Amino acid sequence: MYEEEELTRTFKALSHPVRRQILDLVKDGPKTTGELSDQFEDLSRYAVMKHLRQLEESNLIIVRREGRNRENYLNAVPLQEIHNRWMNQYQSTMAGSMLALKNNIERGNNDMEKPHNLKHDAFQIEQKITIDAPVSKVFDSLTKDIDKWWAYRLCGEDSTLYLDPKLGGQFVEKASEDHAALWGTVTYVKAPYELRFQGLLGMNTAVNGAYSYSLEEKDSKTILTLSHDVSGLIDPEWKENYSGGWEELLGIFLKEYVEEGKIPENVRG
Structure with a gap:
C-alpha cells in the first residue's frame, strides 16, 4: 500500500510541465533554487519553490543546503x-x-x-x-x-x-x-x-x-x-x-x- 502511495506521488509530480522541466534542468548537475527560478520568467520564485517542494515530497529531488544556498539534486530512483x-x-x-x-x-x-x-x-x-x-x-x-x-x-x-x-x-x-x-x-x-x-x-x-x-x-x-x-x-x-x-x-x-x-x-x- 505504501509503495502504491509513493507511485501516486511520483506520477502526480511528473504530471506538471514545470516540474518536468525542473528535472531536466537538474539532470546534469545540482542547481540552487535561485538558479532554477531564473529559468522561469513567467513564474514567481514562490511558485517555483512550490513545485520544488512537491518534487522533494515525491523523492524526485534531494535537497542539500550549502551555507545559505539550497542545492537541488535529481534523484532518479x-x-x-x-x-x-x-x-x-x-x-x-x-x-x-x-x-x-x-x-x-x-x-x-x-x-x-x-x-x-x-x-x-x-x-x-x-x-x-x-x-x-x-x-x-x-x-x-x-x-x-x-x-x-x-x-x-x-x-x-x-x-x-x-x-x-x-x-x-x-x-x-x-x-x-x-x-x-x-x-x-x-x-x-x-x-x-x-x-x-x-x-x-x-x-x-x-x-x-x-x-x-x-x-x-x-x-x-x-x-x-x-x-x-x-x-x-x-x-x-x-x-x-x-x-x-x-x-x-x-x-x-x-x-x-x-x-x-x-x-x-x-x-x-
Whole structure:
C-alpha cells in the first residue's frame, strides 16, 4: 500500500510541465533554487519553490543546503522503479545505464583505462531509496551482509566482501591473500543511522572519492540516502555510469535482499 502511495506521488509530480522541466534542468548537475527560478520568467520564485517542494515530497529531488544556498539534486530512483515495474516483463535485461558501473569495474579494457577521455572535474550523486524494513535491519544488511547482495566484484565472482563498521574499518573484497581490493575505509560511523567512507569504488585514476549512507526510520520504513562525491581525473561518462550503478545496487539488489531475502543471480548463495 505504501509503495502504491509513493507511485501516486511520483506520477502526480511528473504530471506538471514545470516540474518536468525542473528535472531536466537538474539532470546534469545540482542547481540552487535561485538558479532554477531564473529559468522561469513567467513564474514567481514562490511558485517555483512550490513545485520544488512537491518534487522533494515525491523523492524526485534531494535537497542539500550549502551555507545559505539550497542545492537541488535529481534523484532518479523513483523513475527507475517505474521502469522496473512495467518494463522488466518486456525486456530481458536492465536499462543499460544500470549495468554501467558493473561493466566499468569488471571489464579489463573499459573506458576508465583510456587516459585521453579524462579531465580534471568533479561530480556529486544524491539518491534516496525507501526500504520496507526497520533501520537496524537495513544497517545490518549494508554492513555484515554486504557479501550477499553487493553484486559488483573487482576480484572475480568467487571473491568475498567484508565490511567492518567501525572508525578506520575497511570495506574489502578478497579472492585470496594475493588478490584483494579495497572499496573504502570508514571515516565516520553512527550506528545504525550513518556511515561515511573514503574510497575509489573501482576508479583507477588520480581521484578523491567519498560516499555515505544516511538512514532514517519513518512509518516503519527506512529512508536510505546515498551521497557520492568525486573529484580529480574523471571520465565524462562516469557520473551517469555510477549513478546507474548505485540505482541498481541500492534500489534493486539491497532493497530486494532486505525486503524479500532475494540474492542477485551472480552472487554466490
